[in-house]
Amino acid sequence: MTPPIDARALGKRFRREWGLRDCTVTIPEGAVVGLAGPNAAGKSTLLSLAAGLLAPSEGSIEVLGRNPLREPSVLAEVGYVAQGAPLYRSFTVAETIEFARRTNSCWDEALLADVPTRIAPRTKVGALSAGERARLALALALCKRPRLVLLDEPFAGLDPLAGREFLQLLMDGVAETAATVVIASHVIADIERVCDHIVLLTGGGVRLEGNVEELLESYRILIGPRRPLGSIRGVRSIVRERHSGRQLTLLVRTDGPIVDPSWTVEPVGLEELLLAYMAPERMPESAPPERLPLRWHG
Amino acid sequence: MIEFHLDPRSGVATYLQIVQQVKEALRLGTISVGDQLPTVREVVADLAINPNTVAKAYRDLEREGLVIARQGRGTFVASTLAPAAASLRHYKGLRVELERWLEAAGNVGLDEESIRALISATLRETLARRVA
Numbered sequence: 001m002t003p004p005i006d007a008r009a010l011g012k013r014f015r016r017e018w019g020l021r022d023c024t025v026t027i028p029e030g031a032v033v034g035l036a037g038p039n040a041a042g043k044s045t046l047l048s049l050a051a052g053l054l055a056p057s058e059g060s061i062e063v064l065g066r067n068p069l070r071e072p073s074v075l076a077e078v079g080y081v082a083q084g085a086p087l088y089r090s091f092t093v094a095e096t097i098e099f100a101r102r103t104n105s106c107w108d109e110a111l112l113a114d115v116p117t118r119i120a121p122r123t124k125v126g127a128l129s130a131g132e133r134a135r136l137a138l139a140l141a142l143c144k145r146p147r148l149v150l151l152d153e154p155f156a157g158l159d160p161l162a163g164r165e166f167l168q169l170l171m172d173g174v175a176e177t178a179a180t181v182v183i184a185s186h187v188i189a190d191i192e193r194v195c196d197h198i199v200l201l202t203g204g205g206v207r208l209e210g211n212v213e214e215l216l217e218s219y220r221i222l223i224g225p226r227r228p229l230g231s232i233r234g235v236r237s238i239v240r241e242r243h244s245g246r247q248l249t250l251l252v253r254t255d256g257p258i259v260d261p262s263w264t265v266e267p268v269g270l271e272e273l274l275l276a277y278m279a280p281e282r283m284p285e286s287a288p289p290e291r292l293p294l295r296w297h298g
Numbered sequence: 299m300i301e302f303h304l305d306p307r308s309g310v311a312t313y314l315q316i317v318q319q320v321k322e323a324l325r326l327g328t329i330s331v332g333d334q335l336p337t338v339r340e341v342v343a344d345l346a347i348n349p350n351t352v353a354k355a356y357r358d359l360e361r362e363g364l365v366i367a368r369q370g371r372g373t374f375v376a377s378t379l380a381p382a383a384a385s386l387r388h389y390k391g392l393r394v395e396l397e398r399w400l401e402a403a404g405n406v407g408l409d410e411e412s413i414r415a416l417i418s419a420t421l422r423e424t425l426a427r428r429v430a
Contacts, residue, residue: 032348167346175339175349193306194348213311267309 002065004029004148004180005050009059012045019045021204023059027180027197034195034212035184036274041201043184044083047150050182051080064147076105079141079179083152085134089126093119093136100140111142111173131162135169142173149173149181155190167194188271200274208277212270219273222250223264234258240276251276299336300329304345312347316355324364324379335365335373 005027012020020042027033035043048054049061052068052075060067066074087096097116101107119132128136134154141149149170155163171194174181185191198215200208208215219239222232226248229241236255241248251268258265300323302316310318323329336344338352356373359365366376403413 030350032350164346168343171342171346171349172339175342193304193312193346196348196350216311269309 001029003027004064006062010049010056010061011058012049012054013057018204023206025199025206025209027182029180030178031180031197032174032195033182033197033199034191035182035199036188037186037201038278039186042204043201044152047152047184051078051150077147078150079144079146080150081137081141081154085137087125087133087137091125092122093125094121096125104144106145107143108145109143111176112139113169113172115139130157131165134158134166138166138169145177146179149179151183153184155185155187163190188274192270200277202278216268216270218254219268220252220254220258221266221268222252222258224248224262233260302341302345313351313355316352317358320359321379327380329375330378331375333375337372
C-alpha cells in the first residue's frame with residue numbers, strides 16, 4: 001500500500017533560510033493527522049510541497065505514490081485548502097460551486113452536505129463570514145472525493161462554534177470518503193479532538209511523530225518530593241523537569257511501569273506533551289532539532 | 299437510542315469514553331439486546347470526532363461480544379451487562395440508601411468535589427482489598 005505522503009530527507013530553502021530541513025516522515029493511510037508546531041516551524045512549507053506548489057531543494061516527496069511536480073495528475077486526488085481559505089471574493093457562492101464543478105474531473109455534489117442550504121447561494125464570497133468561507137472551501141475540496149485532504153491552519157479566525165461546524169463537515173466527509181487528512185495547526189486544542197496521528201515540526205524538522213494513543217501511552221507525568229535525579233526504573237528519558245518548592249514534576253518517556261511508590265504517576269495530555277517538545281530550550285539553533293538527543297537517565 | 303457525550307478534560311481516550319458509555323447504558327438497562335447503536339456517521343456528525351475513533355470503539359465492543367455489526371445495517375446490542383433481575387430488585391433500595399448518605403454528607407458541609415473524592419477513594423480502596 002502506498003502511503004498518502006512519503007517524505008525522504010525533504011528540504012526546502014527560501015533564499016538563505018531553510019523552511020524545512022531533513023524531513024523524513026510517512027503519513028499512514030486513513031489517518032487524521034495533526035501537523036503541529038509553532039509558527040514558522042515548516043508546516044505550510046510541507047503542505048505546499050505535498051500539494052505540488054513548491055519544488056523541494058533537497059530530498060524527495062511522494063504523494064499517493066507519485067511525484068506531485070512530475071505527475072501533477074495526482075493532484076486531482078488531493079484536496080488542498082490554503083491558509084485563509086482563499087476563494088474569488090467577487091464570485092457568488094453559486095458561481096464558486098459551479099466553477100469548482102467545471103474545473104474538477106471528479107465531482108460528487110453530495111459532499112457539499114448542508115453548505116448550500118446554510119449559505120445563501122447568491123451571497124458574494126467576499127461577504128461571507130470566516131466560518132462560512134472556511135466551510136465552503138472545505139466542501140469544494142471534499143466534492144473531488146480526494147484520497148488526501150491537506151488543510152493549512154483552517155481554524156485561524158474561526159470562533160469556537162464555527163470551528164466545531166468546520167470539524168463536523170470535515171469528519172462527515174472523512175466518514176464518507178475514507179480520505180487521509182493532514183491538518184496543520186499551531187493550536188493543539190483545535191485538532192486534539194479529531195487527530196489520531198501527530199507530526200510535530202519545530203525549526204523546520206520533525207521533532208515527534210506517531211500514533212496519538214501510543215504516544216500518550218508511553219509518556220507519564222511523575223510528581224514527587226525534590227531529590228537528586230539518578231535513573232528511575234521504567235523511565236527511558238526525561239523530557240521536562242520542573243521544580244516548585246520541594247516538589248519535582250517530571251514529564252518522562254517510559255519503557256515499563258513506574259514501580260517506585262514515592263512517585264505519583266499521572267497520564268499526560270496531548271497538548272502538554274507537544275508543548276514540552278516545543279519548548280525552546282530543547283532546540284538550540286546550532287543543531288538540527290530533530291537529531292537533538294533527549295537527556296538520558298539510566 | 300443512546301447519545302454519546304465527550305469530556306475532553308477527563309484524560310480518557312475518546313474511543314474509551316464511547317466504550318464506557320455503551321457499557322454503562324447496558325448496565326443500567328437503558329439499552330438492551332437488539333437495540334441499534336447510532337451509526338458512525340451519526341456519532342461523527344454529532345460530536346465532530348474522527349470516524350476511525352467511533353469504529354475503533356465499536357470494534358472493541360464487538361470483540362467483547364457486546365454488540366454485533368450487521369453489514370450495511372448498523373451495529374446492534376448483542377448481549378447485556380445488566381445484573382440479573384434478582385439483583386436489579388435491590389437497585390432501588392441501594393439508591394435510597396445512597397441518597398440518604400449523600401444528604402448526610404451535605405449536612406456536614408461536604409461539597410460536590412469532596413463527595414466525589416471520598417466516593418472514588420473509598421471505592422478504589424474497597425475494590426483493592428477485595429482483590430488482595
